[in-house]
Amino acid sequence: MPQLSKDARHPVSCTLNGKEVSGYAEPRMLLSDFLTHEIGITSCHVGCEHGVCGACTVLVDGNITRACLTFAVQIDGCQIDTSECLANADGELSDLQKAFKKHHGLQCGYCTPGILMSLTAYLKENQDPSEQELREILSGHLCRCTGYVGMVRAVLDYCKNKTT
Amino acid sequence: MKPKGFDYLKATSVGEATEALARGGEDVRLIAGGMSLVPMLNFRLVEPSILIDISKIADRKYIREERGMVEIGSATRQCELENWDEVSEKLPLLAEALPVLGHYQTRARGTVCGSLVHADPSSELPLCLATLGGEVVLSSSKGSRTLKASDFQTGMLSVAKRADEMVTAVRYPVAERGVGYAFKEMSQRHGDYAIVALAAVASENKIKLGVGGVADKPTVREWENLDDNALDEALNTFAWELGGYDDIHASARYRRELVRRLGKKTIEEARKCRS
Known part of the structure; x- marks a missing residue:
């Protein structure tokens, strides 16, 4: 894999709640910011931004992950699940x-x-x-x-x- | 709180990572789980020019027993060691320490080797390594070397890893028969860093106590079997030698008192585990 330059925005794709999504991220962009500002979901909440409060917790390939302690470029090609995936398609809560x-x-x-x-x-x-x-x-x-x-x-x- | 910009390289092999380290100089940082490093990046306490991701190096994800040691690769997560079938039998001290290491959520991503390299003075894994007398394997583009735990951690958040090296594995000695192991710590809340952490090993004729969170790195003492007053006296001397420091969590005096009292309890517990 080539070295990603800090000054450029790089394509990042992942499967988010079962759907393919993609966006762009500088290497320093946190996964929490990528999901919120680049993809536009609303459930990845940012509280402390240093891994203590747990509000931004998502699953990456099924593993619990603090999105504020993970960079978007690290999850390229991964499966991400957020709380949007919990309710049924018709909106009925789990x-x-x-x-x-x-x-x-x-x-x-x-x-x-x-x-x-x-x-x-x-x-x-x-x-x-x-x-x-x-x-x-x-x-x-x-x-x-x-x-x-x-x-x-x-x-x-x-x-x-x-x-x- | 956003990190300063850095270049990013996802390494697929140790060779690729060590070559990048050799090229990059002092300004490179490795990231595995990121549970300790990313907070420091977010606070801009660390501002590397290149971040090399070693979490996806597939052949570094293993736990295996070799020549009386359990070797753990650098991509192995803390939860994987915690859930290892043989952890209670082979590494009983770690089986007690892992559940209080950070939170369930951080153990899911944090690595065993990453915690050792971070080298927090009150951290559980460096304390267990020092107490059991384990070793750390380091690699660079020029070759690899092995350091004893006592030579690896040099002080608070500092280790003897050169800038062009990465830790590729750690080795914890397998538990011996007839030896008891116990771990205890005091922290303000579950999952917080320990104010003081204690690890004890009791064999037929000797007791060994490792203390984290009092001096600037985990410190270990070994005595011939001591009882009651003699043990109290030895622990008191040890506590004063460690010194301790005042911070917002506890005073130096309180830390020394924990060495005396919780230290004794930990030793007693290790003795009980012998049978």
Whole structure:
């Protein structure tokens, strides 16, 4: 692969929520800025921009990724999933999203897309997490509204109803 | 907070990366997981002219056992070691340390070798490497060399890696039979950097304690078996030798107290694990 010059904008293509998309990025452009400003999706929220708050969390090839700690040029050819992929095509919320709504797992909703993507990846590995395990996963995200209680309840409820 | 501009090169082999390092001089940085480096880029604490991405070097993604060591390639992510089938059996100290290393989300992308090169004084993986007496493999376009953990980390955020070198692997010694291992740390919240981190190894006649977060790098002491008062005294001497520093998270005094108390608990736990 050739060295990409800092002064030029380079083509970047990826599969975003199942659709092929492409745009241009300087090497220094963060994935969070690429998704928001170049592609135009609204769910990749930027909070701290140094990997602490977790609001920008997306999946890259199924792996949890802080979009603010990743450069757009790094994900060329990858599969990116954001919270836009969770609801059905007709807009009906996913079961996890419905559980968040039911249990007040969100208030302002700014941190929610990142948290939903973390949980989506985690619940594939562990379908029956304990409250303690969930709290450890949620510790990778900052929420200043809810105190996390509703989120924990929502996920436990979602897992219970899923397994029965 | 956006990084300053840099050229970007995605390396597909160690050779390609080391050649680019040799050409690039002092101003080149390697990126693997980026969990420590990108915050520094975003804050503009680091302003490289070229960033070489080594995360996609396929033959550096492995965990294998060789001659009594577990060797981990430089593209191996922390979660891959955490989820390795044999981690509890072969590397029990790391099996305890990995779940408290950053967050689930950062372990999904951060690499084992990257954390060692970043060399934060309170970081878990460098502490485990120092305590177990592991080694680091470095490569440049001229060849490769192996450094002992004690020669690799030279201080706070500094290692003996030359500008034209990359770390290609790390080796942790496999756990021995009849030896107990324990890891404990104190941090303000789950996933934060440890205020003090402790790693203990207890064998029949010896105890070894590694301490992170007090001196400018992980520091290890070994004693013949000591009990009660003699152990308290040894830990007290060790704590004063380490010194410690005041920062917004804790005072030097509190750090030394953690060495005394949590250090003792960690040693006791390692002794229990022997049986």
